[in-house]
Amino acid sequence: MQDPVSLFERARAGDRRTLARLITLLEEGGEAAARVGAYLFPYTGQAYVIGITGPPGSGKSTLVNALARAYRERGETVGIVAVDPSSPFTGGALLGDRVRMQDVAGDPGVFIRSMATRGSLGGLARATGEVVRALDAVGFRCILVETVGAGQVEVDIARAADTVVVVQAPGLGDDIQAIKAGILEIADILVVNKADREGAAATVHILRSMLSLGGPALIRHHGQQMVVQGVAPTASGWTPPILQTVATAGKGIPELMEAIEAHRAYLERSGEGESRRRRRMAEELSQRVRERLWADVVRRVGRARLDGLVEQLARREIDPYTAVERLLAELRNG
Structure with a gap:
């Protein structure tokens, strides 16, 4: 090396x-x-990280492209991490970076990295955090992270980004796609992209209803109307703004950038930004400790012994709690 x-x-x-x-x-x-x-x-610690997440078809890549172009016009260097599904054949990202973002791919002030999830859940790849840190360290001051687009499970971005932009679009199917609890609750800013399409106003109305004092919203799910309870404003005092964009034409991008700057100012003013950074470090430390401890268990106990315990579990000869106690006892006595 x-x-x-x-x-x-x-x-x-x-x-x-x-x-x-x-x-x-x-x-x-x-x-x-x-x-x-x-x-x-x-x-590291100098870059501002903006997460872009939302369901497939909402135009996340186009929005990232438009944002990157706008930040470059301001003279800022931009790093882009685009997380894609894994190829079942090679394990690599299914979509290439230069296919996704042609407008900025050749800009020397922009660096784009496509990453494959490789089985990771939560919308990000295992090494996304390390890649973001590398871009930060070499001088990129604005880093855009686009998640894979898998729906409400994409909550890992809330732990990786300073500002999370959740993108929705009209015409994607059931209205309930707009209010999946996990993904809505991580939003710092809500964007209805493709706002020139029919149904954009209705999507905005649903999101506004969900954010208005936790009030109920009438939505459509599998052809049936139902009332769901909304999400109350955050205890921290920040209520996500709802913006409309047409990313292909650059409409609404200046307003989105203003909202991102407003959220950044709020994080610094309120102290929430420092709290998020500390939580992020604590979670990373916990994850790395778990990984090292498990590696130590495998090394000291041996793969054959672990496989034997798994086989016993599969045959219901022991339960998981007993298996853990046996492993710990062997480590203590080993």
């Missing part, structure tokens, strides 16, 4: 191929990734 110091310095100097190589090392994981990540860490 090349010296991480050399890789980092070349990437920070603008060598995009070296940056891509650095990111690949982080994605592969292992000791090399740990060395690179440890070296990068002191240089």
Whole structure:
């Protein structure tokens, strides 16, 4: 492996191929990734991370493209992390970055990285956080993270981004797609994209009803009308604004950028931004401890012993609680 110091310095100097190589090392994981990540860490913490999530077909990629173009017009460097479903054949991202965002793909002030989920749930890939950190360390001050587009399970972005933009669009099917509890509750800003289509006003009305003092909304689900309870404004005092955009034409993008800046100012003014950063670090520490402890269990107990316990569980000869106690006892006595 090349010296991480050399890789980092070349990437920070603008060598995009070296940056891509650095990111690949982080994605592969292992000791090399740990060395690179440890070296990068002191240089991070300067970028502002904007998460873009929402159901498939809502126009997330087009919105990211429009935002990146607008931030570049302001003179800001932009990093884009686009998370895609995995190919069942290669394990790689099904969609390529330059296919998704042609307008900014050739801009030297923009770096785009497509990542495959590779089985990870929550809308992000396992190494998304490390990739974002690498882009931060080499000098990108605005980082846009687009999730895979799987629906209400995409809540990991709330732990990875400073501002979360949830994108909806009219005409995607049941109105209930607009109010999936998990995804609606992580929104800092709500965007109804493709607002030139029929039904945009109705989508805005449903979202506004859901956010208005937790009031009920009349929605349509599988052809039937039903009333669902709304989501109350956040205890922190921020109520997500609802904006309309037509990303293909750039309409509503300035207003969206203003809303992002307003949320950023709110985070700093209220102290919520620092709280989020601390929670993010605590969650990452917890995750890494779990990963290391499990690796230690596998090393000390042995794969054969673990496979044997799994087989006993499958035959219902023991229960999971007993299996854990046996593992812990073997570790204590080992």
